[in-house]
Amino acid sequence: MSSNSETYKPEALKANRWLLWMAGILSIIMMAPVAWLLGLSIKANQELMLGTDAVFRFPYTLVNYFNILHSSQVFGWFFNSVVVAGGQTIGVLILSSLAGYGFARLEFPFRKTLFVIVLFGLTLPEQAVIIARHQMFTWFGLHNSYIGLMLPGMSSALGVFLMAQFFRAIPKEIDEAALLDNASQLRIFWKIMLPLTLPAQATLGIFTFLQAWNDYWWPLISATKKDMFTLTIGIASSQSNFAQTDGLGFLAAQAVFASLPVLIVYLLFQRHIVTAVSGGAVK
Amino acid sequence: MAEHYRRSQARNGLFVLPYLIVFVALLVFPLGWGIWLSLHKVDLFGPGRFIGMTNYWRVFADPIFLQALRNTIIFVAVSVPVLVGLGLFLALALNRTTRTTSFMRGLFFSSSVLSVTIVTLIWRFVFIPGDGLLAQVSRYFGWETINFLSTSGWSLFSVGVTTVWWCLGLPMMLFLAALQQIPNDLYEAAALDNANPWRVLTRITLPSIARTIMLVTIIQIVMQFQLFGQAQLMTNGGPNGTSRPLVMYIYEVGFLRWDIGKGAAASQILFLIILCAAMAQYLVSTRKSGDAA
Amino acid sequence: MSASIEITNVTKRFGAVTVLEDISLTIKPHEFAVFLGPSGCGKSTLLRMIAGLEDVTEGSISVGESRVDTLPPGQRGIAMVFQSYALYPHMTVAQNMAFGLENIKVAKDEIERRVRQAAETLEIEQFLDRKPQMLSGGQRQRVAIGRAIVKEPKAFLFDEPLSNLDAALRGRTRLELARLHRRLGSTMIFVTHDQVEAMTLADRIVILNNRRIEQIGSPMEVYQKPATRFVASFIGSPAMNFVPVTHATLDGPGLRLTTSGLGTVQTAIRPKNDLVMDGLTLGVRAEDVEVLPPGETGTDLTAEVIEHLGDHTLIYGLLSDGTKLTVETGGRSEVRVGDKVQVRLDPAALHVFDAEGFALDWEGR
Numbered sequence: 001m002s003s004n005s006e007t008y009k010p011e012a013l014k015a016n017r018w019l020l021w022m023a024g025i026l027s028i029i030m031m032a033p034v035a036w037l038l039g040l041s042i043k044a045n046q047e048l049m050l051g052t053d054a055v056f057r058f059p060y061t062l063v064n065y066f067n068i069l070h071s072s073q074v075f076g077w078f079f080n081s082v083v084v085a086g087g088q089t090i091g092v093l094i095l096s097s098l099a100g101y102g103f104a105r106l107e108f109p110f111r112k113t114l115f116v117i118v119l120f121g122l123t124l125p126e127q128a129v130i131i132a133r134h135q136m137f138t139w140f141g142l143h144n145s146y147i148g149l150m151l152p153g154m155s156s157a158l159g160v161f162l163m164a165q166f167f168r169a170i171p172k173e174i175d176e177a178a179l180l181d182n183a184s185q186l187r188i189f190w191k192i193m194l195p196l197t198l199p200a201q202a203t204l205g206i207f208t209f210l211q212a213w214n215d216y217w218w219p220l221i222s223a224t225k226k227d228m229f230t231l232t233i234g235i236a237s238s239q240s241n242f243a244q245t246d247g248l249g250f251l252a253a254q255a256v257f258a259s260l261p262v263l264i265v266y267l268l269f270q271r272h273i274v275t276a277v278s279g280g281a282v283k
Numbered sequence: 284m285a286e287h288y289r290r291s292q293a294r295n296g297l298f299v300l301p302y303l304i305v306f307v308a309l310l311v312f313p314l315g316w317g318i319w320l321s322l323h324k325v326d327l328f329g330p331g332r333f334i335g336m337t338n339y340w341r342v343f344a345d346p347i348f349l350q351a352l353r354n355t356i357i358f359v360a361v362s363v364p365v366l367v368g369l370g371l372f373l374a375l376a377l378n379r380t381t382r383t384t385s386f387m388r389g390l391f392f393s394s395s396v397l398s399v400t401i402v403t404l405i406w407r408f409v410f411i412p413g414d415g416l417l418a419q420v421s422r423y424f425g426w427e428t429i430n431f432l433s434t435s436g437w438s439l440f441s442v443g444v445t446t447v448w449w450c451l452g453l454p455m456m457l458f459l460a461a462l463q464q465i466p467n468d469l470y471e472a473a474a475l476d477n478a479n480p481w482r483v484l485t486r487i488t489l490p491s492i493a494r495t496i497m498l499v500t501i502i503q504i505v506m507q508f509q510l511f512g513q514a515q516l517m518t519n520g521g522p523n524g525t526s527r528p529l530v531m532y533i534y535e536v537g538f539l540r541w542d543i544g545k546g547a548a549a550s551q552i553l554f555l556i557i558l559c560a561a562m563a564q565y566l567v568s569t570r571k572s573g574d575a576a
Numbered sequence: 577m578s579a580s581i582e583i584t585n586v587t588k589r590f591g592a593v594t595v596l597e598d599i600s601l602t603i604k605p606h607e608f609a610v611f612l613g614p615s616g617c618g619k620s621t622l623l624r625m626i627a628g629l630e631d632v633t634e635g636s637i638s639v640g641e642s643r644v645d646t647l648p649p650g651q652r653g654i655a656m657v658f659q660s661y662a663l664y665p666h667m668t669v670a671q672n673m674a675f676g677l678e679n680i681k682v683a684k685d686e687i688e689r690r691v692r693q694a695a696e697t698l699e700i701e702q703f704l705d706r707k708p709q710m711l712s713g714g715q716r717q718r719v720a721i722g723r724a725i726v727k728e729p730k731a732f733l734f735d736e737p738l739s740n741l742d743a744a745l746r747g748r749t750r751l752e753l754a755r756l757h758r759r760l761g762s763t764m765i766f767v768t769h770d771q772v773e774a775m776t777l778a779d780r781i782v783i784l785n786n787r788r789i790e791q792i793g794s795p796m797e798v799y800q801k802p803a804t805r806f807v808a809s810f811i812g813s814p815a816m817n818f819v820p821v822t823h824a825t826l827d828g829p830g831l832r833l834t835t836s837g838l839g840t841v842q843t844a845i846r847p848k849n850d851l852v853m854d855g856l857t858l859g860v861r862a863e864d865v866e867v868l869p870p871g872e873t874g875t876d877l878t879a880e881v882i883e884h885l886g887d888h889t890l891i892y893g894l895l896s897d898g899t900k901l902t903v904e905t906g907g908r909s910e911v912r913v914g915d916k917v918q919v920r921l922d923p924a925a926l927h928v929f930d931a932e933g934f935a936l937d938w939e940g941r
Contacts, residue, residue: 016376019372019375019376020376020377020383020384022372022376023372023373023376023377023387024387026369026373027387027390027391030390030391030394030448030451031390032409032416033405033406033408033409033416033448034405036405036408036409036416037404037405037408040408051414052411052414052415052419053419094301095301095302095305096302098298098299098301098302099298099299099301099302099303101298102295102296102297102298102299103299106295106296106298107290107291107292107295108291108292108293108294108295108296108299109291109293109296110296111296114299114303118302118303118306121306121310123558124310124314124554125505125508125509125553125554125557126509127509127530127533127550127553127554128314128317128550128551128553128554129309129310129313129314129317130313130550131317131320131533131537131543131546131547131550132312132313132314132316132317132320132547133309133313134537134538135316135320135543136312136313136316151305151309152309154305154309155305155306155308155309155310157306157310160302171660171662173658173659173660173661173662174662174664174665176627176629176649176656176658176662177656177658177662177663177664177723178664178675179628179629179648179649179650180627180628180629180649180650180654180655180656180676181650181675181676181679181723181727182650182651182676182679182680183650183675183676183679184679185294185295185298187679189298191675192664192666195666196665196666210396213398214396214397214398214399215398216398216399216400216511216512217511217512217530217534221534221538231398232398232399232400232401233400235398235400235401235404236400236403236512236516239400239403239404239407239516248408251404252404252408255401255404255405258398258400258401259397259401262396262397262398263393263396263397265396266393266396270389273396274392274456286646287631287632287645287646288628288631288632288645288646288647288648288649289631290629290630290631291631
């Protein structure tokens with residue numbers, strides 16, 4: 001894509017270079033805390049207790065990472081995150097695809113009204129419903145369970161909205177041809193519509209997975225038992241013992257370990273995530 | 284006389300039924316019940332009697348709530364312009380497809396995929412009193428080392444810095460998308476019209492993305508009003524509640540003290556505030572663009 | 577397998593807007609019928625109602641002996657070829673053609689047989705394993721037709737199938753469609769706004785306009801005996817000339833029409849029914865107006881624009897009162913722009929339309 005700011009005059013180029021340098025300085029500032037974190041994670045705890053300027057000196061060590069690998073607790077948290085995020089993603093994909101298709105392509109009574117109501121759900125912030133949800137789940141004994149952690153995220157209207165947009169883009173005649181081909185609505189959905197929306201599924205799936213993985217407030221209040229913590233909450237609980245027991249180095253290594261899955265997903269699927277976020281317009 | 288075949292059939296509604304069940308059970312019902320709870324005296328042992336708006340008055344009369352309200356408003360008023368401004372700046376600077384700009388864009392957006400707990404951990408390491416990255420840097424330059432997280436004025440500021448670092452990616456991406464929608468012809472016509480870069484920016488670029496600016500601002504207002512994790516984990520709302528945001532107040536009232544009715548009332552108040560703020564921003568923007576047109 | 581199609585008192589409304597009003601017509605088995613009309617006249621809507629893709633507001637539709645407006649689209653025994661072909665993009669050509677048969681649980685070897693046969697007929701065997709995006713427009717259209725053939729339907733519906741093709745391809749495809757109809761012998765309904773397509777392909781043309789059927793007839797019928805002024809103006813190129821009649825009397829052998837541009841025209845038209853003598857219009861086609869050789873007198877015409885088409889020449893001229901008249905004459909005509917020529921109407925080729933636009937019917941028409 002050609003640049004919009006590169007006009008045909010040298011002054012414009014000069015201004016651009018200035019902007020770019022500023023951005024460059026900013027990116028160094030962006031990276032500094034992460035570099036600091038990495039530095040801390042490769043130092044022994046005892047050294048750091050004497051002063052963090054140990055980061056600038058040798059020796060460096062991977063002992064903190066070894067300790068993580070031996071820590072069943074962190075792995076337990078990791079496993080929980082995988083199950084909850086994975087389950088929530090699958091649930092969202094199924095529900096949103098069905099509903100998105102229904103709203104976008106099928107006709108049934110009250111369709112427009114229902115869709116508008118669902119869109120209102122997009123504007124609802126978490127706090128308006130979280131207390132009531134917590135009470136409900138207490139009633140049904142759903143706390144501290146995988147189902148309990150997965151369910152609230154499946155009510156997100158964003159998935160329905162995204163899938164509906166995507167389904168709308170498919171030409172109507174394809175449905176009509178399939179109707180004349182004697183296909184039931186379910187068969188049209190399964191054999192024709194779904195395969196045509198695979199990129200949207202991928203995008204929505206990754207987006208949902210990341211969101212579920214990073215969710216804070218709900219797992220905080222619903223998973224009160226240590227063995228049901230997701231990785232996000234587990235890191236938070238370790239933080240409260242900040243200055244003392246675990247040691248700075250180990251803590252830092254935990255943070256690095258916890259960011260790895262997310263960053264790997266990000267690197268692999270950068271394009272999809274950016275598409276989801278910017279509505280497909282950014283190259 | 285037999286029935287005509289109709290394309291609109293109730294049976295087609297079955298596709299949206301599974302989602303609607305979840306939607307009603309987990310969004311509509313809790314919303315309604317939350318409001319109901321806010322009008323009752325509720326505690327651990329179950330809902331009590333109907334007390335009307337009492338919970339709401341209790342919230343408004345609570346000095347901690349008012350302090351949290353003030354904190355949150357200040358926070359939003361400062362962080363949103365910074366996020367929108369920086370995001371716009373980065374989008375303008377990086378609106379090219381070179382290796383460097385691609386790398387930088389990926390860098391600035393990568394912080395957004397981390398969870399709040401990791402982000403706060405990273406920044407707590409930076410802010411460690413006397414030992415964090417900032418302390419090391421201050422000592423190097425011979426400056427006074429400030430205890431960012433436990434000093435009244437600075438605690439909210441630190442939370443703000445962390446938040447900007449975390450949330451910068453999204454505005455940047457949205458602005459990039461908008462900038463790339465501007466047709467090249469406009470810039471070419473401006474070049475023929477002898478426009479200098481500043482004029483191009485203010486008279487062509489910015490007006491073309493005016494809607495996106497409004498959109499991003501509204502999104503950020505809504506997001507930052509819901510500030511929670513960073514404040515709770517980094518400063519625990521302190522010192523003396525000077526960095527406690529509204530959501531944290533709701534959390535403490537509803538889930539630590541189990542004063543559920545009051546918590547529900549506070550959350551409805553917050554919902555309304557967010558709605559009003561977003562609407563106000565929308566009206567201001569549309570009125571402005573209406574005048575300009 | 578071909579069946580008749582019967583449309584009985586069908587009305588179609590979209591909310592408050594009526595698109596088709598009380599339409600009734602019968603299409604005979606094996607017939608190639610064309611629904612012709614300007615855009616927005618409801619011809620596609622009517623087609624889609626037969627297919628079941630639009631609801632029927634009032635009335636009924638039958639295919640063969642059975643009533644179909646109560647049935648879902650797939651069960652009406654109808655196959656449709658869409659304007660944009662509507663092929664399933666992620667399936668191969670063979671899969672596209674087999675899909676409909678799979679849905680009604682036809683045996684696998686039967687499906688294969690039909691697909692192969694249709695592919696042979698349409699000369700697309702070499703594309704069977706390709707996906708639609710790798711085919712050209714014309715090839716895709718043949719696949720769409722193939723998808724319809726394998727269903728062995730009682731009738732074929734075509735929704736403006738030639739509109740998406742470029743001019744050269746359009747002519748060739750028209751021929752192929754005519755050959756296909758002769759080969760299969762099936763009932764076919766074809767929707768178009770192009771009267772040349774209608775004239776060349778149809779056994780009968782159904783002309784629709786303004787919510788109603790203007791006329792149903794064979795191409796020659798609608799050309800030579802248009803029932804309304806609309807039909808007269810829509811069929812035939814260049815369009816028929818219309819000259820307003822100021823005064824009409826029944827005199828001698830027939831109507832005596834007084835016009836301003838053409839003077840007084842004595843016709844041999846004896847109207848069958850009672851006639852209101854006001855607001856009549858005289859219609860005559862360009863090829864029925866003769867340019868008289870020099871020396872003979874007729875009506876004055878000043879040539880404004882001249883089009884030489886090789887085998888004939890069109891003279892767009894103005895009568896003495898300013899009324900426009902188009903005249904067709906031989907290819908070797910030497911009339912030039914600005915010339916004044918003498919023209920005469922062929923008295924046997926006149927049309928008269930009443931104030932409501934209906935053509936007069938008379939003895940011997």
